[in-house]
Amino acid sequence: MAPVSSITGLAVAFLLLVPGLAVAAPLASGLFRADPYGQFELVAEGEHVSGVQTQSGGTCSQVGKGPVLEGTFQDRVLVGWLKVCQTGNGCAPEQAYPILAFYNEQDQTLVAHVRLRSGCESPVLKDKRFILQAIPPERGALGGAGATLAAELAGKRGSPKFEQARAEREKGERLYLNKQYKEAAEAFRRSVESEPSWPAYLGLGSSQFKQGQMPAALKSLERALQLQPKNPDVLYMLGCVHAQMGNKKRALGLLRQTVDLGYALHTVIEGDPDLLSQLGGDREFQELVKRSSERAASSRTTSGPGTPNP
Known part of the structure; x- marks a missing residue:
C-alpha cells in the first residue's frame, strides 16, 4: 500500500485550495x-x-x-x-x-x-x-x-467567533499547501471550535489524513458531510480514507456518489496516483472513471438555446 504521506497528494491540495473546484457546478440546483x-x-x-x-x-x-x-x-x-x-x-x-x-x-x-x-x-x-x-x-x-x-x-459576519473561525481556516489552508500538516490541523481545529463549518472540517480531516490519522480523519470528514450533505469534495476525501483503510467496497460507493453528482473524477485522479494504484485495476472503478469522462464530454458539447455570444 502506498505511503500515507503521498496518497492523494496533488488531489487533496487541489480540493483544499478551492473547495468545490472539481465539481462540475459548485452550486446545487x-x-x-x-x-x-x-x-x-x-x-x-x-x-x-x-x-x-x-x-x-x-x-x-x-x-x-x-x-x-x-x-x-x-x-x-x-x-x-x-x-x-x-x-x-x-x-x-x-x-x-x-x-x-x-x-x-x-x-x-x-x-x-x-x-x-x-x-x-x-x-x-x-x-x-x-x-x-x-x-x-x-x-x-x-x-x-x-x-x-x-x-x-x-x-x-463580523462577530468575534465568526471572524476568528475564518482567520484560522484561512491560516490552515496556507499551512496545508506548505505541507505543514500538523500545524494546519491545529488551525482547522481552532476554526471549528470557534464556528463549525464544513470547509474547516474538510481541512481538518485532510490534514489528519496526511498524517496517517485515519480514524480521526474519518470522524472529521463525516462531520463535514453532516454539515454539507452530498458534497462531492467531502465524499471524495472519505473515499480516499476508506481506500487507505482497505474498505474497498465503501470507497467505491462514495466515489460512485461523486460521479452521480457530476464530479470530475477522471480529472482529479490524474493527480492521485496512489488512489489509482489501489483501485485502478478494479472494473467498477474503471467504469466510474469512464462515466465521469463521458459525462464531462457530453456537457461540453451541450449549450443552452439562445445563448448570446460574449
Missing part, C-alpha cells in the same frame, strides 16, 4: 434570490447552469419567459449571460449581457458586476451588481415569511 430582481430556480447539469425567474421582484417580470441566466462554470467562475430589464435612450427594454460571476460556496452567493451599455440603467440590479443568494429548501416554500440565509450570515 435549487431556489435562489436576487434583490431586487426576485426569486429564481437554478438547475445545474454538469458544468452548465440555467436559471428561470419564479417570482418577480416587482419591477421586471420574467416569469414564464424562459431562461434569465445561463452559463458554464470554469472553476468557481460562471461564464455566461444574464438578461435584465433596462431603461435609457436607445436602450432595449430587455437585454442579455455577458457576465463573469464568482461563486462563494461558504456564503452560497453568486456575484457578478453587470456592465450595461452606455446610458442604460437597470432597476433590477443593485449598484450594477447581480447578487444571487441561496434560499434554504425549507424556507423557499415560505417565500418572504422567514428570514433568509443571507440574513443569518449577515448576523454572524
Whole structure:
C-alpha cells in the first residue's frame, strides 16, 4: 500500500485550495434570490447552469419567459449571460449581457458586476451588481415569511467567533499547501471550535489524513458531510480514507456518489496516483472513471438555446 504521506497528494491540495473546484457546478440546483430582481430556480447539469425567474421582484417580470441566466462554470467562475430589464435612450427594454460571476460556496452567493451599455440603467440590479443568494429548501416554500440565509450570515459576519473561525481556516489552508500538516490541523481545529463549518472540517480531516490519522480523519470528514450533505469534495476525501483503510467496497460507493453528482473524477485522479494504484485495476472503478469522462464530454458539447455570444 502506498505511503500515507503521498496518497492523494496533488488531489487533496487541489480540493483544499478551492473547495468545490472539481465539481462540475459548485452550486446545487435549487431556489435562489436576487434583490431586487426576485426569486429564481437554478438547475445545474454538469458544468452548465440555467436559471428561470419564479417570482418577480416587482419591477421586471420574467416569469414564464424562459431562461434569465445561463452559463458554464470554469472553476468557481460562471461564464455566461444574464438578461435584465433596462431603461435609457436607445436602450432595449430587455437585454442579455455577458457576465463573469464568482461563486462563494461558504456564503452560497453568486456575484457578478453587470456592465450595461452606455446610458442604460437597470432597476433590477443593485449598484450594477447581480447578487444571487441561496434560499434554504425549507424556507423557499415560505417565500418572504422567514428570514433568509443571507440574513443569518449577515448576523454572524463580523462577530468575534465568526471572524476568528475564518482567520484560522484561512491560516490552515496556507499551512496545508506548505505541507505543514500538523500545524494546519491545529488551525482547522481552532476554526471549528470557534464556528463549525464544513470547509474547516474538510481541512481538518485532510490534514489528519496526511498524517496517517485515519480514524480521526474519518470522524472529521463525516462531520463535514453532516454539515454539507452530498458534497462531492467531502465524499471524495472519505473515499480516499476508506481506500487507505482497505474498505474497498465503501470507497467505491462514495466515489460512485461523486460521479452521480457530476464530479470530475477522471480529472482529479490524474493527480492521485496512489488512489489509482489501489483501485485502478478494479472494473467498477474503471467504469466510474469512464462515466465521469463521458459525462464531462457530453456537457461540453451541450449549450443552452439562445445563448448570446460574449
